[in-house]
Amino acid sequence: MSGHSTYQPKTGFERWLDARLPIVRLGYDSFVDYPTPRNLNYWWTFGGILSLCLASQLITGIILVMHYTPSAAGAFASVEHIMRDVNYGWLIRYMHANGASMFFIAVYIHMLRGLYYGSYKAPREVLWLLGCVIYLLMMATAFMGYVLPWGQMSFHGAVVITNLFGALPLVGESITTWLWGGFAVDNPTLNRFFSLHYLLPFMIAGVVILHIWALHVVGQNNPTGVEPKSKADTVPFTPYATVKDGFAMSVFLILFAFFVFYMPNALGHADNYIEANPLVTPSHIVPEWYFLPFYAILRAVPDKLMGVLAMFGAIACLFALPWLDTSKVRSMRYRPTAKIYFVFFLVACCILGVCGAKLPDDPVIPHLTTFQLMGSDLNSFVWLSRVASLYYFAFFLVVLPVLGLVEKTLPVPDSIASPALSADANKG
Amino acid sequence: MLRKLSVIAAAAGLLVAGAAGPALASGGAQHAKDIQWSFEGPFGKFDQAQLQRGFKVYREVCSACHSMKMVAFRNLGDKGGPFYNEKYPNSNDNPWVKAIAKDYEVNDIDGETGDAIKRPATSADYFPSPFANEAAARASNGGALPPDMSLLAKARSAGPDYIYSLLTGYATPPKGLTVPTGGHYNPYFPGDLTSAWHGDHNAVPKGGFIAMAPPLKADLVTFDDGTKSTLDQQAKDVSAFLMWAAEPKLEERKQTGFAVLIYLVLLSGLLYASYKAVWRNESH
Numbered sequence: 131m132s133g134h135s136t137y138q139p140k141t142g143f144e145r146w147l148d149a150r151l152p153i154v155r156l157g158y159d160s161f162v163d164y165p166t167p168r169n170l171n172y173w174w175t176f177g178g179i180l181s182l183c184l185a186s187q188l189i190t191g192i193i194l195v196m197h198y199t200p201s202a203a204g205a206f207a208s209v210e211h212i213m214r215d216v217n218y219g220w221l222i223r224y225m226h227a228n229g230a231s232m233f234f235i236a237v238y239i240h241m242l243r244g245l246y247y248g249s250y251k252a253p254r255e256v257l258w259l260l261g262c263v264i265y266l267l268m269m270a271t272a273f274m275g276y277v278l279p280w281g282q283m284s285f286h287g288a289v290v291i292t293n294l295f296g297a298l299p300l301v302g303e304s305i306t307t308w309l310w311g312g313f314a315v316d317n318p319t320l321n322r323f324f325s326l327h328y329l330l331p332f333m334i335a336g337v338v339i340l341h342i343w344a345l346h347v348v349g350q351n352n353p354t355g356v357e358p359k360s361k362a363d364t365v366p367f368t369p370y371a372t373v374k375d376g377f378a379m380s381v382f383l384i385l386f387a388f389f390v391f392y393m394p395n396a397l398g399h400a401d402n403y404i405e406a407n408p409l410v411t412p413s414h415i416v417p418e419w420y421f422l423p424f425y426a427i428l429r430a431v432p433d434k435l436m437g438v439l440a441m442f443g444a445i446a447c448l449f450a451l452p453w454l455d456t457s458k459v460r461s462m463r464y465r466p467t468a469k470i471y472f473v474f475f476l477v478a479c480c481i482l483g484v485c486g487a488k489l490p491d492d493p494v495i496p497h498l499t500t501f502q503l504m505g506s507d508l509n510s511f512v513w514l515s516r517v518a519s520l521y522y523f524a525f526f527l528v529v530l531p532v533l534g535l536v537e538k539t540l541p542v543p544d545s546i547a548s549p550a551l552s553a554d555a556n557k558g
Numbered sequence: 559m560l561r562k563l564s565v566i567a568a569a570a571g572l573l574v575a576g577a578a579g580p581a582l583a584s585g586g587a588q589h590a591k592d593i594q595w596s597f598e599g600p601f602g603k604f605d606q607a608q609l610q611r612g613f614k615v616y617r618e619v620c621s622a623c624h625s626m627k628m629v630a631f632r633n634l635g636d637k638g639g640p641f642y643n644e645k646y647p648n649s650n651d652n653p654w655v656k657a658i659a660k661d662y663e664v665n666d667i668d669g670e671t672g673d674a675i676k677r678p679a680t681s682a683d684y685f686p687s688p689f690a691n692e693a694a695a696r697a698s699n700g701g702a703l704p705p706d707m708s709l710l711a712k713a714r715s716a717g718p719d720y721i722y723s724l725l726t727g728y729a730t731p732p733k734g735l736t737v738p739t740g741g742h743y744n745p746y747f748p749g750d751l752t753s754a755w756h757g758d759h760n761a762v763p764k765g766g767f768i769a770m771a772p773p774l775k776a777d778l779v780t781f782d783d784g785t786k787s788t789l790d791q792q793a794k795d796v797s798a799f800l801m802w803a804a805e806p807k808l809e810e811r812k813q814t815g816f817a818v819l820i821y822l823v824l825l826s827g828l829l830y831a832s833y834k835a836v837w838r839n840e841s842h
Contacts, residue, residue, distance in 0.1 A: 168840060210628045210708070213807070220807040221814065365840055373836045377829035384822045391815020392600055395712060403713035403804070404705070413748070547841075 135159050160346055165364035166371045167352035169546050173247075174350070175378030176240040182379050183233040184338065188331055190226040198278070200324040202317040205280035206405040224394040225386075230272050231397045232386045234420035237265060245451075246472055248460035249351040255452040257344040262449050264337050269421070271330040274323040276418060281402030286415050288315045288323070294428070297435040314408070354543055355460025363546040414489065422486030423479050426515040427522065429490050432504060440519065447526040454526055456534030464540040471529045478521040485515035587748040588764045590716035590723040593794065597801060600816060603809050604802050609640035611781050612799025615792050618779050620707060623699060623770075625687035628708035629803050631659040632681040638809040639802065650681045662686055700740040702769030711797070711804040718797040720746065725793035728772040732763050741767030 137155040139145040148155055197216050199208035212219035241261070244250055250258035277288045292309050296302040311318030349358065358364050365371070389397065397419060401412045417425050424441050431437035447454070462469045490512035493499075500508040507513075596605040613634070616626070634641045635649030646652040662679040664686045679686070689695035696703050705713075714720040723746040731743035734757030749766015752759075774792045781787050802808070 207628070214628065214633070220811060224811075369836045370840065373829065373833045377826060377833045380822060380826040380829050384819065384826065387815060387818050387822055391811055391818060394811070400713050400715045400717075403709040 136163050160342070160367075161372070162366065162368040164346060164367040165349070165358065165361075166367045167350055167358055167363060167546055168365045168370075169352050169354060170350065170371070170374075171353055172374075172378055173239065173243040174352075175375050176236050176243065177345075178375035179236045179379050179382045180233070180240060181338065182382070183229060183236055184331070184334060187226060187229050187233060188335070190222045190229060191328075191331065193222050194226055195328065200278070200321055202280060202320050202406070205278060205320060209279045221390070224390045228386065228389045228394060228397060230275065231389070231418070231420065232382070233268065234272070236382070237268060238420075241265065241448075242476070244351075245475075246462050247351055247353060248355050248455070248457070248462065250452045251455065251460050252452070253348045254344075254351060257341065257348060258452055259449060260337055260341040260344055262445075264334055264341060265448070266445065267330050267334045267337065271327060271334065272418065272420065274327040274330070277320065277323045278327060279402060280320060280406045282404045282406055282410070282412050283399045283402040283415070285315060285406035285408065286412055287417055288319065290415055291417075292319075294434075294438045294441075297438045299435070316408075351460065352546055353461060353463060354546055355463070356543060356546055359545045360547070416487055419483065419487075422484075423482035423522075424486070426482040426486035426511075427519045429486075430512060430515040430519045440523075444519075444522060447523065451526065451530075455530040456532075457530075457537070457539070458534070459539045459542060461542075464542050465533075465537060466540065467537045468530075468533055471525060471533065474521065475525045478518040478525070481518040482515060482522065485511045485518065490515070586750050586762075586764055587766065588723075588727075588745040590719040590746060591726075593719050593722055593797075595718060595798060595801070597798070597808055600812060602812055604638055605798065606640060606642070607783055607785075608795050608798045609802050611779075611783065611785060611791075612795035612797070612802075613640045614781065615774070615779050615796040616707070616799055619773055619792075620796065621685070621688060623688055623695070623704040624707045625689070625704075626685045626707045626803060627687060628684070628706075629806075630682065630684045631655055631662075631679060633806055634658060635681070636806060638806060640799065652681070655681045659683060700769055702740075704770070707800055707803060709804045711801040713804075717804075718801040721800055722793050722797040724768075725772075725774055725796070726790060733757070735763060738767060740769055742769070742771055744768045 135155055135158075137148075137152075137158040139148045139154070144154055147153070194212065197208065197212045197219065199205055209223065212223050214220075216222075244258065244261070273287075273291060277284045292306055292315060295305045295309065298305065307313060309319070309322075310316070311322055352358075399416065416422070424444055427444050428437045428441040431440050457465060457468065459465055462472055488511040491506055491510050493507065493509045494511060494514050495509055498509050502508075503513070596603060596608065616624075632649045632652075632655060633639055635646060635652035635655040636642060639649070641652060641654040641658070642649070643652060643654070649655055659679040659681050662683075662685070663676045664679045664683050666675050666677050667673070668675045689698065692703060711717045711721060716723070724744060727744050727746040728742060729745060731737050734755060735743065735751060736754045736756065737743055738754070743765065744767075745763065745765035747766040747768040751764075751766065752762050754767070755762045774789050774796075776789050777787050779787055779792055781791075785791060805811075
């Protein structure tokens with residue numbers, strides 16, 4: 131898509147088609163001849179893994195819809211019909227349910243890779259923004275998909291999350307009524323969630339095409355963060371990147387298969403095998419693991435509206451990231467101080483994830499009572515999530531803007547090939 | 559390279575374990591006893607004799623109050639099920655299944671008069687429920703609703719371990735605990751006993767009050783295979799049966815998984831070799 135095309139139509143048909151619709155040329159330039167930095171490590175294979183996840187979710191999802199009944203009365207039983215009576219229905223459903231988790235594991239690694247190696251910096255801001263849009267669409271899709279089996283956690287999770295919009299002043303109540311299609315989560319809610327759950331993945335696929343387009347205009351970043359300067363810095367995408375991506379995908383599929391076949395319900399919640407009952411609220415409502423950090427940020431703030439704003443703000447930080455980081459050096463490989471803050475950021479995200487799964491007032495250290503602050507004991511998960519949330523925001527809003535101006539960075543290599551070749555020379 | 563791979567794997571594992579682990583923890587109940595089940599592990603299979611005994615416990619004891627709406631009689635004769643027999647690949651032909659179904663009566667509509675009637679069940683029918691509706695079930699059980707058993711083993715966090723622990727876990731309430739009328743103290747039943755506890759406030763007993771009276775006792779059910787009918791045996795067998803009822807495709811899943819994993823490991827090996835071959839002359 132960028133640069134000079136080297137595609138040579140070989141057969142008469144290819145020449146005929148190329149003059150009318152150069153689609154083979156597009157494919158050749160994008161996935162065969164496309165120059166790829168030669169120093170990409172395994173963290174760069176997650177783009178390919180993510181497209182595999184999307185394809186798997188689309189295929190299994192389309193098959194599930196053939197057997198699923200989108201109604202409050204029939205949804206739960208139809209999922210069990212898939213599990214018990216449809217040929218390999220259990221496999222398709224477990225692939226779809228665990229596939230969502232795999233998708234999020236891959237997307238989080240992909241995002242953290244971008245964060246560490248500065249893949250959001252000029253000229254890749256639009257590429258990063260499109261990625262953020264995909265992530266947002268993924269979250270909406272996953273949330274609505276989790277509602278569809280109409281289990282207890284589906285139902286009460288939907289109640290909690292849709293009620294968040296009720297915190298908005300003036301328009302809140304109208305928005306929740308509009309989302310629900312009534313005055314409570316019920317059949318109309320399930321039906322519209324089903325419709326949107328089918329639509330959004332195709333929107334994701336559309337934005338993925340834009341994401342890849344943007345990627346091929348600016349070219350891939352690489353672990354050094356130095357742009358390729360000559361032919362010596364790159365290798366053609368095929369076979370070099372394809373075979374490496376293929377190997378990584380296969381290893382990722384082993385992890386995926388392990389969950390699907392040996393612990394298919396480990397990432398879900400037992401309560402979702404109880405049919406939704408609006409009159410019985412589960413003692414402990416938790417979202418799926420991939421939402422837990424945001425759920426913890428939401429609950430860290432004592433005020434509901436401010437909590438909702440903080441939660442959305444946490445995602446907004448990702449969108450603003452290209453303009454928050456002031457460092458001229460792209461890769462954290464040459465930013466020793468930023469690297470330390472990055473590790474703490476990782477830890478904060480994991481802590482938030484754990485906090486999101488716990489009851490806010492439960493003690494972090496068992497049987498220890500300290501003193502009350504803002505209505506909760508200091509030794510509680512709500513306080514731990516407050517500290518971690520603070521760091522999460524500080525990382526984006528303070529550390530990255532300030533550090534870029536003051537830090538001492540290590541010397542950046544002149545080109546990709548020079549450190550790669552010298553490392554090779556050392557080895558040899 | 560392998561070191562990098564293991565880092566990736568460890569990172570992915572940590573993400574999953576760190577976030578999902580705590581979500582699985584249960585509330586104020588005692589941890590379920592860890593039982594060794596035949597269906598555990600990558601090669602786990604149901605023990606058919608155990609399933610048959612468990613079914614008998616379900617049929618003679620549990621089904622008086624608990625429905626099992628999602629299980630059909632034909633399922634009993636499906637592969638991996640309690641009455642599967644190689645001679646009858648179509649479970650509708652299975653004579654044991656047919657005989658069991660015939661013993662039950664199900665609601666139907668008379669095709670000619672339109673009247674509501676009862677008729678003997680066929681293998682295609684689902685297990686009939688003991689009560690007509692939720693209100694009737696609650697009215698007969700002191701306000702409590704006996705949960706449907708089709709998915710019970712997957713709808714509780716420790717699954718069959720929990721069911722076994724609950725069934726064998728009824729205990730004399732500790733001194734200082736006021737047991738309400740119609741309630742039974744069980745340390746494995748999730749609940750909060752703080753308000754009923756009059757002892758040391760830092761030592762509130764774990765567990766809760768369950769409406770179900772201890773349902774099993776020794777020799778309540780006579781096992782056809784001569785197995786001694788102890789409380790422990792009945793509880794184990796019925797828990798295994800309920801695991802089968804909740805996940806009847808468990809054996810098929812584990813067997814398929816093994817083949818898939820072998821395939822993927824071989825494929826990964828080939829791809830790694832290809833990767834090494836393709837990149838052999840390129841520095842990176």
